[in-house]
Amino acid sequence: xxxxxxxxxxxxxxxxxxxxxxxxxxxxxxxxxxxxxxxxxxxxxxxxxxxxxxxxxxxxxxxxxxxxxxxxxxxxxxxxxxxxxxxxxxxxxxxxxxxxxxxxxxxxxxxxxxxxxxxxxxxxxxxxxxxxxxxxxxxxxxxxxxxxxxxxxxxxxxxxxxxxxxxxxxxxxxxxxxxxxxxxxxxxxxxxxxxxxxxxxxxxxxxxxxxxxxxxxxxxxxxxxxxxxxxxxxxxxxxxxxxxxx
Amino acid sequence: xxxxxxxxxxxxxxxxxxxxxxxxxxxxxxxxxxxxxxxxxxxxxxxxxxxxxxxxxxxxxxxxxxxxxxxxxxxxxxxxxxxxxxxxxxxxxxxxxxxxxxxxxxxxxxxxxxxxxxxxxxxxxxxxxxxxxxxxxxxxxxxxxxxxxxxxxxxxxxxxxxxxxxxxxxxxxxxxxxxxxxxxxxxxxxxxxxxxxxxxxxxxxxxxxxxxxxxxxxxxxxxxxxxxxxxxxxxxxxxxxxxxxxxxxxxxxxxxxxxxx
Ligand SMILES: Nc1ncnc2c1ncn2[C@@H]1O[C@H](COP(=O)(O)OP(=O)(O)OP(=O)(O)O)[C@@H](O)[C@H]1O
Ligand SMILES: [Mg+2]
Numbered sequence: 001x002x003x004x005x006x007x008x009x010x011x012x013x014x015x016x017x018x019x020x021x022x023x024x025x026x027x028x029x030x031x032x033x034x035x036x037x038x039x040x041x042x043x044x045x046x047x048x049x050x051x052x053x054x055x056x057x058x059x060x061x062x063x064x065x066x067x068x069x070x071x072x073x074x075x076x077x078x079x080x081x082x083x084x085x086x087x088x089x090x091x092x093x094x095x096x097x098x099x100x101x102x103x104x105x106x107x108x109x110x111x112x113x114x115x116x117x118x119x120x121x122x123x124x125x126x127x128x129x130x131x132x133x134x135x136x137x138x139x140x141x142x143x144x145x146x147x148x149x150x151x152x153x154x155x156x157x158x159x160x161x162x163x164x165x166x167x168x169x170x171x172x173x174x175x176x177x178x179x180x181x182x183x184x185x186x187x188x189x190x191x192x193x194x195x196x197x198x199x200x201x202x203x204x205x206x207x208x209x210x211x212x213x214x215x216x217x218x219x220x221x222x223x224x225x226x227x228x229x230x231x232x233x234x235x236x237x238x239x240x241x242x243x244x245x246x
Numbered sequence: 247x248x249x250x251x252x253x254x255x256x257x258x259x260x261x262x263x264x265x266x267x268x269x270x271x272x273x274x275x276x277x278x279x280x281x282x283x284x285x286x287x288x289x290x291x292x293x294x295x296x297x298x299x300x301x302x303x304x305x306x307x308x309x310x311x312x313x314x315x316x317x318x319x320x321x322x323x324x325x326x327x328x329x330x331x332x333x334x335x336x337x338x339x340x341x342x343x344x345x346x347x348x349x350x351x352x353x354x355x356x357x358x359x360x361x362x363x364x365x366x367x368x369x370x371x372x373x374x375x376x377x378x379x380x381x382x383x384x385x386x387x388x389x390x391x392x393x394x395x396x397x398x399x400x401x402x403x404x405x406x407x408x409x410x411x412x413x414x415x416x417x418x419x420x421x422x423x424x425x426x427x428x429x430x431x432x433x434x435x436x437x438x439x440x441x442x443x444x445x446x447x448x449x450x451x452x453x454x455x456x457x458x459x460x461x462x463x464x465x466x467x468x469x470x471x472x473x474x475x476x477x478x479x480x481x482x483x484x485x486x487x488x489x490x491x492x493x494x495x496x497x498x499x500x501x502x503x504x505x506x507x
Binding site for chain 1: 258259261262264265266269272273276341342343344345346347348414415416417418421501504505506
């Protein structure tokens with residue numbers, strides 16, 4: 001991978017098994033094995049994806065529902081291992097996928113900051129130091145001492161955003177995160193993200209708002225049923241996308 | 247070397263392991279009034295009940311029978327609760343696994359270690375009961391670490407295997423709870439072994455690695471005699487084989503987990 005490349009995606013394919021009846025118990029498995037019809041209904045959510053993102057570039061990912069955007073972001077962030085091809089990234093990656101999921105419901109906001117921070121690979125000393133900043137940014141106030149199961153979904157997303165953006169990442173992966181929270185929090189998030197942009201972070205950005213993508217990104221790609229159909233400067237790609245969707 | 251890389255990678259997740267262990271222990275006792283004290287009360291209560299029922303049934307009126315029962319019960323419940331937690335370690339952390347990449351074996355190790363920690367705490371009860379019933383420790387008490395470590399390794403191996411299977415086949419959970427029950431009957435927890443040895447069924451002890459650990463633990467703690475070397479080596483071999491099998495099975499399948507949870 002060249003020095004100035006932050007993300008390189010080569011020939012990536014992602015295959016899912018879409019079984020109508022998911023075989024998840026042993027009896028069925030053996031019956032099917034004996035009858036030799038343990039067939040999988042294969043489905044490629046991504047196929048032959050190739051692109052590179054240079055350091056400091058902000059790439060918008062466009063596409064209809066189910067076109068594979070979230071899958072692509074999960075592959076890049078390492079949560080999913082691609083069935084084919086190879087993904088390389090350089091530097092610290094901060095994945096902001098499905099904010100608010102992945103917390104421990106019985107744990108309080110405070111406890112979740114430490115647990116979730118540990119999952120993201122932060123150190124205890126770092127979290128101690130940043131705790132107030134995280135709590136402040138989330139704007140949860142005294143709710144920070146309340147179990148997460150009593151939070152609204154917006155509150156969970158706010159906490160998730162606050163924890164995940166406390167580091168200064170080299171690569172920021174955003175999956176429709178700027179559409180959560182109330183207007184006030186959204187503006188706050190956007191400001192924080194803009195701040196990171198100024199510091200030269202590389203961004204992979206999914207949003208259904210074309211206006212937002214054009215405002216925040218300088219490059220874009222379009223996915224259509226798991227294939228890459230356009231790649232280039234954001235305005236050019238946005239025009240293509242508009243034609244596709246109208 | 248690859249091994250070096252794995253160890254370095256593992257050390258990076260030390261803090262996560264600590265947080266997960268803390269979470270498992272904290273949540274287990276959250277909202278219970280007595281909290282972590284239950285790790286002491288529960289074995290004490292079961293010991294009393296088992297002693298009362300089976301001590302009378304088998305006409306056992308020797309002074310240290312409660313210690314005999316307690317040794318078996320503490321070790322066995324560590325084995326059963328840690329393997330049960332290991333079984334759920336991957337499927338139960340699905341939400342987390344789907345969001346952030348973390349080596350997934352960390353979840354299994356965390357669930358085994360959290361049960362090991364509660365087991366170590368519950369040993370306080372054994373010390374207390376031992377003192378009250380005037381069990382005289384000998385130097386062989388130090389050998390108690392062998393069966394304990396062997397059982398820990400065995401649980402980890404079984405946990406890795408069960409966690410993997412549980413991702414693909416949800417009924418493993420039910421099969422394992424039946425299996426655990428059978429193993430418990432064959433582990434001489436609440437009955438004296440001579441009852442079985444006389445009946446020609448003694449072979450169950452010779453193939454049950456959990457019993458072998460319990461027996462050696464009793465040798466060290468209760469009887470103050472050297473351990474049974476055959477049991478020790480045999481259970482150690484089983485433990486190492488289970489761990490190797492578990493590690494391989496888990497490693498080969500871990501990338502597929504996310505598609506099934
Ligand atoms: N774990 C999974 N198992 C099976 N199929 C999956 C899985 N995850 C995603 N898919 C399939 O992959 C395809 C792409 O999904 P993906 O979530 O990437 O779409 P998306 O572009 O993010 O859509 P949206 O705009 O609705 O967020 C869909 O058809 C979906 O059904
Ligand atoms: Mg999506």
